[in-house]
Amino acid sequence: MGLALYVHWPFCLAKCPYCDFNSHVRDEIPQARFARALRTELATEAARLGPRPLASIFFGGGTPSLMEPATVAALIDDACRLFPPMPDLEITLEANPTSVELGRLRGFRDAGVNRVSLGVQSLDADALHMLGREHSAPQAVAALEIARAIFPRISFDLIYARPGQSVAAWRAELDQALTLASDHLSLYQLTIEPGTKFEALHRQGLIAMPDQELGAALYEETADVAARHGLLAYEVSNYARPGSESRHNLAYWRYSDYAGIGPGAHGRITLPDADQDGPAIYATRRHRAPEPWADRVERLGHGLTDETRLVAPEPAREMLLMGLRLSEGIDAARFAARTGTALQDAVEPAILEAAIEEDYLRWDGGSLIATSAGRLRLEALLGALVR
Known part of the structure; x- marks a missing residue:
């Protein structure tokens, strides 16, 4: 298996009330500075890892569709120069269905992206408002149609087990979405995460979450509807037509090597170990806050803050939990x-x-x-x- 490369873009238009990801809102995104820093960190990581075959690149966030397409193109070019690309290299970029980001989709395709993952989250207007999304239901539908015309492979995210959701309404929403785009679906159960706006609302009794029984019914309905559209559950939260599985995410679940660059990015990398006869698996982590990460990259060439050799039983535990x-x-x-x-x-x-x-x-x-x-x-x- 080749190397999976993750690139984290930490900026968003707004912070969603349920989100605990490493995402940040800025009045003005420092595009040029962060483009330079990402390219620098990528070069430093490549020099350390050596010329391993490159299986996938994934631009995640945050909202990487807020990046300039020229930055995406430069990072793809750098990665393919520093790591020999495998013939079927998968290059995914996450995008949201806002008009700002939709206008850049063709630019990302020209940059080399061959798979887009759309953060649709819902096709229901009330649900989108509740979730704090910046796009409307018609924009979500338009995004799926536009992406289908531009990219050879598309995926989209939906959130289920939302307050007030019924099985019948969820079935209709899934049917509509999968009719528009039926390659790959990533499904996420709405959960109350510490430190989010939803946690405060839940604590005040202003959000009532579905009970376990309804959550299970919604999950089981997903498998039935997806199967009718030709998508099979290949992972707990992911459905795909055979051959359309996310190769990048499969690297995580199969516990293969992946490198992460950008603020807060994690990695699992096999490196030589002077204390052992053979190689060892290392867990890596970059500085989480965007500007301090960029400061470190400008001073040191990287934002790495932790690199730990995993010793038994940790690799076995991690591979079990993922696999x-x-x-x-x-x-x-x-x-x-x-x-x-x-x-x-x-x-x-x-x-x-x-x-x-x-x-x-x-x-x-x-x-x-x-x-x-x-x-x-x-x-x-x-x-x-x-x-």
């Missing part, structure tokens, strides 16, 4: 090669036996796989299963 999200599960042979731990040794044997007995997990051809019922209960299951 059981996939419908393909975890290959036991690859797990042992990647983490240095046998898969059976990384789980609680009594919990594994009980989970298999209850049909939450199964062994299939050397792979440990969470069933549909298991993926519904995955958070609780992993909490008990992983050592």
Whole structure:
């Protein structure tokens, strides 16, 4: 597998009330400074990692569609010069359906982006207002249609389990969205995150979230509607036509190497280890705040603030937590090669036996796989299963 490269653009037009991502609002975005800093950090990281085959590039945020297309083009050119690109290199950029960002889509395609991920979140006007989104429902529909005409591959995000949402309304919304764009869907359950505006509203009793039973019904309805449109659940929150899966995100879930640049970006990188006979997996993290990150890059060539060698059992824990999200599960042979731990040794044997007995997990051809019922209960299951 090649290297997955993540590029974080931290700026947004507004801060959504449910969002706890590393995103920031500025009266004026310092485009030139952050373009230089990202290119500098990319060059520094490439010199450290060496010429590894490049499998994917993902521009995330924040709102990377607020970047100048010329910046995206320069970063793609740099990445393909510094890392030998694989023949089917996937280059994804996240975009929102505002008029400002839609006007740049063709520029991003000309820059080399071949997959766009649209932050639609809802096609319901009231829901968009409640979620604090900057676009309208007609703009969301237009974005899907415009993206379909420009990009060979598109994905879009929807948020479910919203206050007051019904299964019937969700079914109609999904049907409409998947009729417009039926390559790839990323689905996110609305949750109350610490430090967000929604947390304060929830604490005051001004937001009532759906109960667990309704949340499960909405999730199950998604799989049914997506299947009717030819999309299969290949990960807990992601649906795709066969062959349209996100190769970049698969690198995370399969616990492959990925490098992250930009404010707050994380990475998992295999590097030589002087204290061991072979290579080791390192967790990396960049400074989170945008301007201090840029200061560090200008002084040091990078914004790296933490690089930690992962020692047993941490790689096994991480690979279990990520891999059981996939419908393909975890290959036991690859797990042992990647983490240095046998898969059976990384789980609680009594919990594994009980989970298999209850049909939450199964062994299939050397792979440990969470069933549909298991993926519904995955958070609780992993909490008990992983050592």
